[in-house]
Amino acid sequence: MPTRRTARLVVLVSGAGTNLQALLDATADPAYGAAVVAVGADRDGIEGLARAERAGIPTFVHRVKDHATREEWDAAMTASCASYQPDLVVSAGFMKLAGATFLEAFGGRYLNTHPALLPSFPGMHGAADALEHGVKVTGATLFVVDAGVDTGPIVAQAVVPVEDDDDVESLHERIKVAERRMLVDSVGRLAREGFTITDRKVRFGS
Ligand SMILES: Nc1nc2c(c(=O)[nH]1)N[C@@H](CN(C=O)c1ccc(C(=O)N[C@@H](CCC(=O)O)C(=O)O)cc1)CN2
Numbered sequence: 001m002p003t004r005r006t007a008r009l010v011v012l013v014s015g016a017g018t019n020l021q022a023l024l025d026a027t028a029d030p031a032y033g034a035a036v037v038a039v040g041a042d043r044d045g046i047e048g049l050a051r052a053e054r055a056g057i058p059t060f061v062h063r064v065k066d067h068a069t070r071e072e073w074d075a076a077m078t079a080s081c082a083s084y085q086p087d088l089v090v091s092a093g094f095m096k097l098a099g100a101t102f103l104e105a106f107g108g109r110y111l112n113t114h115p116a117l118l119p120s121f122p123g124m125h126g127a128a129d130a131l132e133h134g135v136k137v138t139g140a141t142l143f144v145v146d147a148g149v150d151t152g153p154i155v156a157q158a159v160v161p162v163e164d165d166d167d168v169e170s171l172h173e174r175i176k177v178a179e180r181r182m183l184v185d186s187v188g189r190l191a192r193e194g195f196t197i198t199d200r201k202v203r204f205g206s
């Protein structure tokens with residue numbers, strides 16, 4: 001990881017892209033230390049891609065159904081990401097699991113933000129699963145993606161309360177407020193300070 005030049009980020013999205021927007025807003029300040037150089041998606045017509053286009057950031061889309069196999073889709077995602085020479089790839093609401101080819105190219109520098117306090121409530125419905133379980137606090141986790149599902153080394157976590165009258169939407173919105181702050185703070189630090197991973201412990205600094 002560079003600690004002096006501006007780090008190059010490729011951000012992957014599948015939906016609204018509010019986490020992407022938080023990164024785009026932060027990177028407007030050169031002192032942040034990182035720039036979004038491309039945005040990738042697994043589907044067309046999403047607000048996340050529109051946010052990138054409005055910001056003048058190049059985009060790419062690879063739909064699984066347009067590829068003969070999941071491995072070919074994974075290779076296409078890998079090639080498109082690699083063409084932008086990212087220092088970090090950030091999955092921000094990207095609803096596809098990365099395969100072996102992608103992890104071979106970007107393992108150790110592929111980050112994902114998840115709407116629960118991992119290792120509790122992994123998968124696609126972190127906020128709903130936490131609410132259904134009846135926990136009193138939940139939150140968001142930024143981690144370095146590995147071959148498992150939401151099992152990688154944890155970079156940062158943010159805690160939010162669960163209120164008695166929460167539904168999934170109100171809880172997820174509260175999580176997303178804390179999540180965006182955590183994502184922006186942590187990605188900036190990773191870019192400016194570098195990081196090491198030893199025995200699952202992620203530490204800032206090189
Ligand atoms: N190899 C990994 N890839 C990714 C991880 C990960 O931990 N390991 N995290 C994700 C994001 N994620 C939750 O945080 C997540 C995304 C998607 C799925 C999933 O089962 N997706 C299905 C398709 C669902 C759909 O398209 O509607 C799939 O990939 O076939 C689970 C967890 C980023 N990638």
Ligand SMILES: NCC(=O)N[C@@H]1O[C@H](COP(=O)([O-])[O-])[C@@H](O)[C@H]1O
Binds near residue numbers: 048094113
């Ligand atoms: N398992 C992946 C997952 O659930 N990701 C979640 O999707 C939301 C995307 O919001 P956004 O599109 O507004 O950034 C975020 O809360 C993110 O953690």
